[in-house]
Amino acid sequence: MRTFNLSDYLLQYLDKTSDTPRNRQLYRLMRQAILDRVLPPDTRLPSSRDLANELQISRNTVLYAYEQLLAEGYVEARAGSGTYVADTVPDTVFMPPTPRGSNAAVSDWAQLSQRGHRLVAHAGASPQQWGAFVPGVPDVTRFPHKIWSSLQSKIWRNPAVATLTYGGGGGYQPLREVVAEYLKGSRSVDCEAGQVVITNGIHQSIDLCLRLLSDPGDVAWVEDPCYWGARNLLTASGITIRPIRVDPEGICPDHADLAVVPRFIFVTPSHQYPLGMVMSLARRRSLLEYAKTHGCWIIEDDYDSEFRYNGRPLASLQGMDSDERVLYMGTFSKTMFPGLRLGYLVLPPSLKQPFVTGMEELHRSGQAPLQATMAEFMIQGHFSSHIRKMRLLYGARLEILQQEIARHFADDVQVVGTDAGLHLALRLPEKCDDQLIAGQAREQGVIVRPLSSYYHVPDSRNAGLVLGYACVNDANIAPAFDVLARIIRRHL
Ligand SMILES: Cc1ncc(COP(=O)(O)O)c(C=O)c1O
Structure with missing residues (x-):
């Protein structure tokens, strides 16, 4: 199991825009981490030089924080061996709790699992989801809500029993069918309805893949830069991330990368996130060949390829895969509206049944009235x-x-x-x-x-x-x- 990463945590919470001097912030964050035992007794702290390098701050800032912690008994210096978290925390543990703010977040951490720590430490979702220039949010004010509402009312006028009970793990069957048709036609995805699992978005699709196909310690190649949500889900699942640089043709592993065979290769081939390049045909072929040879799973995140203004999009990577290595995922968050929470995962035939079962066991399936409305919206041409x-x-x-x-x-x-x-x-x-x-x-x-x-x-x-x-x-x-x-x- 991976341990708490001090510098990741400090990078997350150090606030460069705060009026509180950086050395005070660092001292408080470390003190709270010690009190909460996320830095347990006997943990050796990194040298001040290393920590300063990792955080890209001055060594004096780190030295101040260390000296303060030493003076108050939170850490102790052991001759010739470094600085360690002290066995006995000082009486200040009985001080009133720190007010809400960045330090309070650490207190809450004490109750979390390792997985929870990792999830929270890397959190990336913004509290602001509307206005200039929030990335990745469509204009929800233009959504044809009257059409949606009339389709929904029709479904609710006389709902079938099957739409009100627990559903099957793959989702509402007519939606699976129309999504399969749409993907075949617009993205050249090679699939039939049985391979489609309706999820509540790409986040859930990734989570399902990780739960069913990975174990902690597995390696994932991830484009660098990449979508924060994917990185966070991988990290929380205990996956070791290997960041792979991107060039104008997309993900670009070097010799050293190729030697570390990953379980997953996470890519955005139609529109690299966030830099925007399209993965070249040659790179796609090499990637598929590598995945076939080494038995890796490629996760294809096709999140917004419907909106292309220049040039023709290349077909999906999944459509070029003849060896069942690609798990393709898409979302209605961008084409419809993010609050809908609907997406789809297209599985290789060999995985479709385990995934339907996995979805049922993990999340129980339902939302049929919503999924039925979505199906009608597509069937009647409103979607396109x-x-x-x-x-x-x-x-x-x-x-x-x-x-x-x-x-x-x-x-x-x-x-x-x-x-x-x-x-x-x-x-x-x-x-x-x-x-x-x-x-x-x-x-x-x-x-x-x-x-x-x-x-x-x-x-x-x-x-x-x-x-x-x-x-x-x-x-x-x-x-x-x-x-x-x-x-x-x-x-x-
Ligand atoms: C690259 C990428 N993948 C996935 C998502 C999220 O998709 P969903 O809302 O379906 O979870 C986003 C959202 O911004 C994204 O940018």
């Missing part, structure tokens, strides 16, 4: 017509945003990932602290994600910002970008 309308809308918003970026920065920043999806990425010069920029933007009501945070090890060489444009009204794009541009300009 909504996608067509939204593609035009988002394409226009993307153009406005690109014009604004060009107007403010000309060639000072590089824009990537503009061919498809609901977001783009701005690459910033190395000297820019993207976390700080994101924090300052948040204070002024503009939400962006620092690009470096999508990398396995956040690094100033990967400074940038990820901007979603789909959920921003045309008229709000320029004023919101003005605010952001002013902040960025101060850091250039």
